[in-house]
Amino acid sequence: MYLYGASGHAKVIIEILQSMGTPVEGLFDDNPDIKQIWQYPVMKYAPALVSPEIIISIGKNLIRKKIAEQLPGRFGIALHQRANVSPTAMIAEGTVVMAGATVNADVLIGRHCIINTNASVDHECVLEDFVHISPNATLCGNVRVGEGTHIGAGAVVIPGVVIGKWAVIGAGAVVTKDIPDQSLAVGNPARKR
8 A cells, every 4th residue: 555645644544554454565745855754665656656555645635635636546445443433334445544433333434534533423424525524523423524524623513414515613613503515613502604
């Protein structure tokens, strides 16, 4: 497996792949000053070097989307051994699930999502592509999250709420009502800014 993006986020994904027993062959990054992360070489992207699978190890949703649209080939999935993932959950390519995260029954997670450390995604939630659920965030049952949305650390979304595309939910927010596309919502209860 190769990773695209050499940062702290990549280090977490490397550890996930190690927990899965998946070898990391190297990383790609456009910064010529980064030559290595731990024992893994960092180089400029070259399609001829890529193994059958790659994971984009960049936390920013829009950048992850732009890179995914440019890269040919297949994308891997990284599920930490200490994540609790229901056998009925469906997780699409490019997605990473960190240690301590819980993904419950009949959850649908789109492409290139991040379910970060200790996040909880409860039954029948639907996450569209390029969503990031930050550490310790909680999505109660039947929540729908639109493409590219970022749910901040420690946020709570009550059951049945729909959050639009490319929205940002602030850290610690408590979302009790639907949030429209491209909105910023913060506070308890969360209000649009």
